[in-house]
Amino acid sequence: MTTYTLPSRGASWAGIKGRLAELQSLDWSHRDGRLPLHCYYANDDVSQVAAEAYAMFASTNALAPVAFPSTRQMEQEVVAMALGLLHGPSGSAGCMTSGGTESIILAVKAARDFAAATRPRKQPNIVLPRSVHPAFDKAAHLLGLTVRRTALQPGYRCDVAALEAAMDEDTILLVASAPSLPYGLVDPIAEVGQLALRTGTWLHVDSCIGGMLAPFVAKLGYPVPPFDFAVPGVRSMSADLHKFGYSAKGASLVLYRDEADLDYQYCRFDAWPKGDYFTPTLAGTRSGGTIASAWAVMHFLGEEGYLATTARLMRLRDHYIAGFRALGLEVLGPPDLAVVTVTAPQANIFSIADDMRERGWYMSLVAEPPAIQQTVNLVHEQVAERYFDDLAAAVQQGAARAAAGIEAHDARAVVTY
Ligand SMILES: Cc1ncc(COP(=O)(O)O)c(C=O)c1O
Missing domain, CATH: 3.40.640.10 (Type I PLP-dependent aspartate aminotransferase-like (Major domain))
Structure with missing residues (x-):
């Protein structure tokens, strides 16, 4: 266990704030769109409110x-x-x-x-x-x-x-x-x-x-x-x-x-x-x-705001569904709302996820059936194009591995929340 003790004397807020920012830099950003779950974003004004x-x-x-x-x-x-x-x-x-x-x-x-x-x-x-x-x-x-x-x-x-x-x-x-x-x-x-x-x-x-x-x-x-x-x-x-x-x-x-x-x-x-x-x-x-x-x-949002946010969200979701399908991946459902679960009939989806991690994406996995998952929200608008460029490359590598008969790893062992 780390030994960490209460400081004997208090510090300035400016110093503490700097330290908090350092700690925050350990985290995945909830604003850059590379997290596929855990955080939900409508727009900056809503976050501020x-x-x-x-x-x-x-x-x-x-x-x-x-x-x-x-x-x-x-x-x-x-x-x-x-x-x-x-x-x-x-x-x-x-x-x-x-x-x-x-x-x-x-x-x-x-x-x-x-x-x-x-x-x-x-x-x-x-x-x-x-x-x-x-x-x-x-x-x-x-x-x-x-x-x-x-x-x-x-x-x-x-x-x-x-x-x-x-x-x-x-x-x-x-x-x-x-x-x-x-x-x-x-x-x-x-x-x-x-x-x-x-x-x-x-x-x-x-x-x-x-x-x-x-x-x-x-x-x-x-x-x-x-x-x-x-x-x-x-x-x-x-x-x-x-x-x-x-x-x-x-x-x-x-x-x-x-x-x-x-x-x-x-x-x-x-x-x-x-x-x-x-x-x-x-x-x-x-x-x-x-x-x-x-x-x-x-x-702040009211019905009008939620509807406008949701309309954009559903267009983005459809864009994700189309993007996955265009790469030969299978979208379960189709999804009723904004959680999109995706399998790879021709390849090992978890090794594709590993490649995506190496390209800087946090990946959300499902164990049964082996799948990746994207809970689409408006934070992903800014990165959708980059995501699918990287996914296309990862899918290609996955197909090459599958053709060469290389199994990545035990599927269940890598599922993280
Ligand atoms: C369907 C469903 N039920 C319950 C929960 C639990 O919610 P919380 O993590 O806020 O406790 C979640 C969380 O993702 C969920 O997706």
């Missing part, structure tokens, strides 16, 4: 809405705006959380506590397609639930018959994605909703990626499978504001069709000396910064 609003409220604490009523008001308004986009009916409700994982843990907790209150099971289980995010396994582990992951359809979407076959009387929750992270494809939520209604099972739709994007993609006339509260049977959703909502990191939503379900998520406690303690989410202290950031960006 997100950061300044965060800074204004960084020291406030949403744990204490009596002291900081602004944080509660902004949170309620963000939730209401999102529910408006996601067809939340009257009586729907939700909370802001620190990220998709927390939103998911809370929804799974609500489903578990609802089941325990209405029909307790010995060993409750949750049933989900193999492509859903590991946050559900994390949640199940924390909450004492068993997870059953089911095989996908050949086209990588949820196989609803496989979900049904995995269910039994101890199943308390079904999950589907809109879209899934590995494939960028929206599961057949309408069919899963029917299964949920027929069996009386809670259905959660994980739209961490799509929640703040799919509504605008659909409004622009692209075909988006129904995925939100408009679908009968969808009882809760997760939707990240820090992805295509363009908020500062640390902002997501957990949403419920019926406000009454929020009660199963909440934590209340009074058997200690300080009396009543209530937290709506997992956190105690919650920075008002993330709440203000999301609120400010949503007001």
Whole structure:
């Protein structure tokens, strides 16, 4: 372990800022377009609004809405705006959380506590397609639930018959994605909703990626499978504001069709000396910064801004799809939104990815099937041409290696997140 100690005396901000800049230089830039995931960009003005609003409220604490009523008001308004986009009916409700994982843990907790209150099971289980995010396994582990992951359809979407076959009387929750992270494809939520209604099972739709994007993609006339509260049977959703909502990191939503379900998520406690303690989410202290950031960006962009951003994004996505295909690569799907997953039927895609790394690109890989992945956002506009020039060269080298029978390496060993 490094021994690093608190300096005995403080330093000047100018010096510290210089040191922070040095540290930042260790990182991949989130602004030069060479990262295919992790960061989401609309434009410089949006980034500035997100950061300044965060800074204004960084020291406030949403744990204490009596002291900081602004944080509660902004949170309620963000939730209401999102529910408006996601067809939340009257009586729907939700909370802001620190990220998709927390939103998911809370929804799974609500489903578990609802089941325990209405029909307790010995060993409750949750049933989900193999492509859903590991946050559900994390949640199940924390909450004492068993997870059953089911095989996908050949086209990588949820196989609803496989979900049904995995269910039994101890199943308390079904999950589907809109879209899934590995494939960028929206599961057949309408069919899963029917299964949920027929069996009386809670259905959660994980739209961490799509929640703040799919509504605008659909409004622009692209075909988006129904995925939100408009679908009968969808009882809760997760939707990240820090992805295509363009908020500062640390902002997501957990949403419920019926406000009454929020009660199963909440934590209340009074058997200690300080009396009543209530937290709506997992956190105690919650920075008002993330709440203000999301609120400010949503007001800054408005529907018009999100639509204009999304229109450009979808044109760029189509450019990427066409670019991959022009190089003989296969695009899974086609993608429903902006996550593009690409295989190489004639070559080893991971060795192509290695070549791309050597050319200065951070590569996002998928293990099953071996694939590279690009979560397209507007930060990639500036580099698309260079990316495809480099990819063309890497594909050519990959083809030469394949022709010479040279295998690059064990595919699974190199998958990084
Ligand atoms: C579909 C999906 N669900 C959940 C998550 C988890 O979100 P977070 O990393 O914000 O906790 C992600 C993150 O990429 C995701 O893509």
